[in-house]
Amino acid sequence: MKEAAGRRRQSAAASPCAACKLLRRRCVQGCVFAPHFPAEEPRKFACVHKVFGASNVSKLLQEMAEQHRGDAVRSLVFEADARVRDPVYGCVALISSLHRQIQSLQAQLALSQAHILHLRMRRTAAAHLASGDHITSASASSLSLEVDQTARFY
Numbered sequence: 169m170k171e172a173a174g175r176r177r178q179s180a181a182a183s184p185c186a187a188c189k190l191l192r193r194r195c196v197q198g199c200v201f202a203p204h205f206p207a208e209e210p211r212k213f214a215c216v217h218k219v220f221g222a223s224n225v226s227k228l229l230q231e232m233a234e235q236h237r238g239d240a241v242r243s244l245v246f247e248a249d250a251r252v253r254d255p256v257y258g259c260v261a262l263i264s265s266l267h268r269q270i271q272s273l274q275a276q277l278a279l280s281q282a283h284i285l286h287l288r289m290r291r292t293a294a295a296h297l298a299s300g301d302h303i304t305s306a307s308a309s310s311l312s313l314e315v316d317q318t319a320r321f322y
């Protein structure tokens with residue numbers, strides 16, 4: 169990891185980072201963009217620049233501690249990429265889509281659990297009928313416990 173960053177810094181001195189290349193300026197030692205926007209990934213910076221503007225991103229990165237810049241850049245790149253793909257909703261479209269998916273899967277899970285419970289109750293009732301037994305209070309309470317456990321998923 170450190171080795172890769174070191175190599176990146178060396179290559180930054182030799183050739184400009186993706187940001188400086190796009191902005192057509194000299195990539196100086198300690199360039200705030202260089203560690204996060206390597207020359208071999210030009211689209212990352214192009215997207216971020218288009219959506220947020222290079223000077224805003226530069227200010228934002230300079231204002232935060234170095235250890236947080238990597239996360240901030242990942243977030244900026246993700247949001248900028250989503251905004252370029254969907255200019256109206258941006259990453260909100262992705263969040264909404266995932267939210268709908270979660271709701272749909274939770275409904276499917278609840279249905280499956282209700283179905284399992286139904287089958288278990290039928291099997292228990294059939295077993296009691298086959299043995300000529302009445303449903304005892306013990307088996308009835310174990311069934312109601314299952315109903316309670318299933319109800320928690322709704």
Ligand SMILES: [Zn+2]
Nearest residue numbers: 185188195199
């Ligand atoms: Zn640079």
